Amino acid sequence: MLLHEPVFIALLLFAAWAMLSLCWGPPDDESALSQFKPPLHIMLLFAGCYLLVRYRSEIIQPLLFSAAVVGLIASIYNLYMFSRLYEPGMRLIGGGAFDNPLLSSHVFGFFCAYWLSLSMTCKHRAMLWLSLPAMAVMFAAIIATGSRTPLVALTMAALWLGFICWNRRSIILLGVLLIGGATIGVLFSQMIIGRGDSYRFEIWQIVLHKIAEHPWIGHGFNASLSVDPGAGFTLEEPHSFALGVLYYVGIFGLIPWLFFQAWSLLSSWRNRVQPLFIVASTWLVFGIGAGLTEGGGILSRPKEHWFLLWIPLALIAALSINQRARRLLTIPVIPLTPTAFEQMTANARVIEEDGLGPKVLRLTDGSFLKLFRRRRCYTSGSFNPYSERFAVNSEQLRDMGIPTPQTLNLYRLKNGSSAVHYCPLPGNTLRQVLQGITAPAVRQALVERFGKFMAQLHERGVYFRSLHLGNVLVLEDGEFGLIDLADLRIYPSPLTLSLRQRNLRHMQRYTEDRRWLFEEHFEALLQGYGVIASKSAVDNLHRQVLAASLMAQAH
The missing domain is CATH 3.30.200.20 (Phosphorylase Kinase; domain 1)
Structure with missing residues (x-):
């Protein structure tokens, strides 16, 4: 499925070209295998996101929300500790793996963009009143870092949100942007203009001269970069993702790099009915904005740069694949x-x-x-x-x-x-049909067919938690259908024995179902189940029903 996704195909081309550029890059003491590890990490991220969305799509939003809450709590703690030590000119760095204000601002901005997108897409008022103060806390953390790049990136993300979500909240958002921009310009003007351009133009000019030496193929993925902008120290990054791509892999590498970003935004626009596309594309726009004046590594190991590019791209690719396969919501x-x-x-x-x-x-x-x-x-x-x-x-x-x-x-x-x-499906519930049958042999034959149908569900990984005879229909052509499908999950492999047991226990709760399936016609049920399922699964079903019967007799 990944090999049919344009974003992943472009990533493969980009990574392949980067690895090919090792041929004309400088000699490296590191083994060739170590050079292949960063793109492999990224491809595994894409594969992991695909599998997560494919088989557990219902937990994606709770998972992201939980991560954002953890980030919120950590940010509140960082702000509190910073306020105790603050002196004029000091910039928030944060704790743990944070080692400079700019990298900290990337992560703070990532979660700020999440709360912003949640405030635009949430349907419940309580969630809205939670997301707004949470977004304010994350924005305060960004301001405390003294970094200007995430302010530009957040502005771009907010404009994208207003565009992709266009509704009454979009108008409010645009108004807040205008008022907030004016307020920040007045209150934090010194932070914005006090450090000038931080040698950005000098850095870019030097890097462009180096790019001109090999504009089409670049200097090689493993090439080193040393930039002296006249500040008394040298830098190892071009402070622009696009310039980094041009420097290392040239124009040929830039084409797929631009493509997978543009295609991701286009896919998100087309599938904006799904809130996860809105969240992921907002992250991507934030990352694009942050990458205008920062960064430069093109295929990095897992670190803060992943928040700006690879995590949003992997999520969008996974969502696109599963959306085309109709595993996600397709109607508004x-x-x-x-x-x-x-x-x-x-x-x-x-x-x-x-x-x-x-x-x-x-x-x-x-x-x-x-x-x-x-x-x-x-x-x-x-x-x-x-x-x-x-x-x-x-x-x-x-x-x-x-x-x-x-x-x-x-x-x-x-x-x-x-x-x-x-x-509705044309037919009657299996419970109704069994109630209307007076001939035991006919009822036995129907129970045997149901056993085969239940085994088909289990062998195909369908765990229908509410499976009972009232949720199975006998259609006009004699086939079985399912209704009341909200409580259902499809696994990538046949159900485990424990899940099959849970399915049976649920049916044993209903008196008529238990009598027909597990008492009067239990052998027929086992016979039908055994046509599809393995002998161990049949034996397990047999043992469970016998154990339940003994327990019922004991009570």
Whole structure:
């Protein structure tokens, strides 16, 4: 899948050209293998991101949020310690691996860009009121470093956000940019202009002269760079990512380098319905802005430069691959006002309800509307609403040849709940069909077929946590289909024995399911399951059911 992604193909070309440039680079005491390690690290980052999005896409947003919270806490601590030691002219460096203010500002800016993008994409007011002060803390940390580059980079990221998210918040964001820019210009003018251009123009002029010596092929990936701008010390970086690429691998290397950045932004724009694309592209724009006047290493080991380029690119590539494979959300979520909701559900028949009201409604046109109410506390559903999981899971299962309902629309209600509007599958639940069968032999044959279907799910890595006879449909053509798909995960390999056991335990909770499947027709279930599954899986199922029966008899 990676080899079909334009961003990764461009990375391969870029890395291959960089390694080829070792042929005309200066002799190096290091082994050739050590030169191949940095691009290998980066390619493994891309592969890891792809696998993470492919098989655990639901944890990406909680994972990023948790990382940002850790970064926020660390930044608050760094600011507190800095305030205790502050003297005029002092710049915040930070603790741990931070060894200079500029590198610290890259990481602070990375998380500031995250909180900024979260404030533009979050749907819950509580998350908005958390992201705004968090962003202010990270911005204060950037100001404390005294670095000007991240201010430019954040401005670019904010403009990109306003463009890709265009809504009412975009207008507010643009207004804040104008007011904030004026305020920073007044309060921190000395920080901005006091250090002049920090020899940037002199550095770039010297580097451009060196680039002109080998403009097309560069000096080689392992070439050294020494720049003396007249400041009394020499520098080893061109203080520009683009100039670094030109110096080391020339124009031929610059072409794929520019391509994978431009293509990533274009892909993010096309898939802006998915919030993760917005976050990742905002990081990339921030990195592009930061790379205008800083850096220069083209294929680096894992360090702070990864925050500016490789992490955003790897995430965008992974998202693009899985979006094309329909493993991510492909349809927009539409806000549904109370008035529109009442009009849609007028004369609807309640199919399922609980103490809080209807959960599943059959609308007048025959379609269904399933409601997922907002939880009081934050869960993974706060980041990935169950209505969206329903739509994504349904699409994935259909691609695997398993019939599922067709999603028509996704809605976000004013009270924070979500809803999925879908066409029902034509058929009856397996529980209803078994209830209507009077002949034991016919029921036994149907249970055997269900055992085979369940084994197919397990062998293909489908873990349907809510699997029971009420969520399996017998279609008009006799095939099985699945409904109520919000609580489902697809693994890269057949399910482990423990996951299969958990699936069975869930079905054993229902009295009728237990009687038909695990008492009256258990041998038929095992026989059907054994057509697809291994003997060890069948034996494990047998042991678990017997153990559960003995436990029930003991009670």
